[in-house]
Amino acid sequence: MRVLLLGGTSEASRLAAALAKTRIDAIFSYAGRTNDPIAQPLAMRIGGFGGVEGLATYIASEGITHIIDATHPFAAGMSRNAITAATMTTTHLIALERKPWMQQAGDDWRHVADVEAAIESLPPQPTRVFLAIGRQNIAAFAARPEHHYLLRFVDEPRDLIALPHHDVVIARGGFKIDSDMELMRAHGIGWVVSKNAGGATAGAKIAAARALHLPVTMIARPTIPQRTTVETVEEVMAWLALDHDHDARLGV
Ligand code: 3Y8
Ligand code: NAP
Numbered sequence: 001m002r003v004l005l006l007g008g009t010s011e012a013s014r015l016a017a018a019l020a021k022t023r024i025d026a027i028f029s030y031a032g033r034t035n036d037p038i039a040q041p042l043a044m045r046i047g048g049f050g051g052v053e054g055l056a057t058y059i060a061s062e063g064i065t066h067i068i069d070a071t072h073p074f075a076a077g078m079s080r081n082a083i084t085a086a087t088m089t090t091t092h093l094i095a096l097e098r099k100p101w102m103q104q105a106g107d108d109w110r111h112v113a114d115v116e117a118a119i120e121s122l123p124p125q126p127t128r129v130f131l132a133i134g135r136q137n138i139a140a141f142a143a144r145p146e147h148h149y150l151l152r153f154v155d156e157p158r159d160l161i162a163l164p165h166h167d168v169v170i171a172r173g174g175f176k177i178d179s180d181m182e183l184m185r186a187h188g189i190g191w192v193v194s195k196n197a198g199g200a201t202a203g204a205k206i207a208a209a210r211a212l213h214l215p216v217t218m219i220a221r222p223t224i225p226q227r228t229t230v231e232t233v234e235e236v237m238a239w240l241a242l243d244h245d246h247d248a249r250l251g252v
Contacts, residue, residue: 094230115133
């Protein structure tokens with residue numbers, strides 16, 4: 001058995017820790033989006049595979065038998081490629097994915113399908129907006145230059161930010177409700193834009209917006225074709241054990 005763990009989320013890090021306690025041969029894969037990703041207790045590879053073909057070639061050349069897609073619900077490109085490459089190479093595939101956040105009584109959420117609709121959802125009057133969706137989708141908000149944006153990035157921005165009024169905070173995450181409330185108060189935030197990432201870490205800002213009674217534009221997840229999906233590390237380990245025990249009995 002040889003496992004390719006497509007990582008980049010807190011679930012992936014928890015799964016890596018569980019795998020490191022076993023004798024399972026596993027490789028942890030990052031895209032290389034950030035300058036200094038968290039080290040993992042497994043062999044690591046960093047960078048794209050070169051599309052579906054590159055991933056299929058990697059699977060064959062590295063003797064991968066099981067793929068675990070523990071990427072982010074918005075990492076749709078990687079997830080779609082994993083599904084296609086797993087089919088092409090008849091490799092076992094499972095996804096480890098957390099539930100989306102659900103609106104609670106009293107929440108003022110504007111549900112939108114994508115970034116373009118999120119831009120449309122912003123209020124007519126100039127507002128201080130916490131744009132907590134990372135770096136990759138920021139440029140489009142230049143269509144609404146009247147707002148003042150608070151941006152949160154993992155790394156210092158590499159390029160000029162085409163938003164006339166903005167502040168940037170640099171933080172990797174492990175966010176907490178109190179510190180996100182403090183951040184929003186300090187910046188006079190009147191509106192939050194978020195992807196429906198799910199999970200506790202990214203969720204601090206949602207709980208903070210709830211406590212501050214702020215409107216939230218919630219971007220829905222992209223659709224990903226059906227594949228075996230679980231929500232816990234334990235379910236992934238049980239899925240692996242089925243084949244690992246089988247291999248052990250066969251002495252492979
Ligand atoms: C490179 C690996 C762990 C993983 C930690 C989780 C939690 C902190 C919350 C906000 C939202 C955002 C962003 C976010 C969170 C965790 C998790 C999560 C959101 C790292 C990481 C990589 C990335 C890539 C990065 C994206 C960006 C998105 C920032 C490491 C820290 C906004 C997603 O500069 C860039 O190009 C950044 C790109 C994809 C989304 C975007 O479009 O900009 N994540 N994030 C992974 C790789 O190279 O394969 O550097 O250590 C991982 C984590 N980010 O092990 O504990 O599990 O969700 N990541 C979002 O949710 O909207 C921050 O600020 O409130
Ligand atoms: P994406 O748009 O779905 O994927 C774009 C390309 O990046 C993929 O086709 C692949 O390149 C490469 N890639 C993505 N994840 C990879 C991985 N784990 N290992 C190797 N290559 C990978 O990806 P994304 O949304 O930019 O996310 C990139 C990374 O950040 C992922 O690890 C994801 O888990 C993490 N992350 C993303 C978000 C988010 O909001 N999108 C949030 C938190 C963490 P090739 O085609 O060349 O193979």
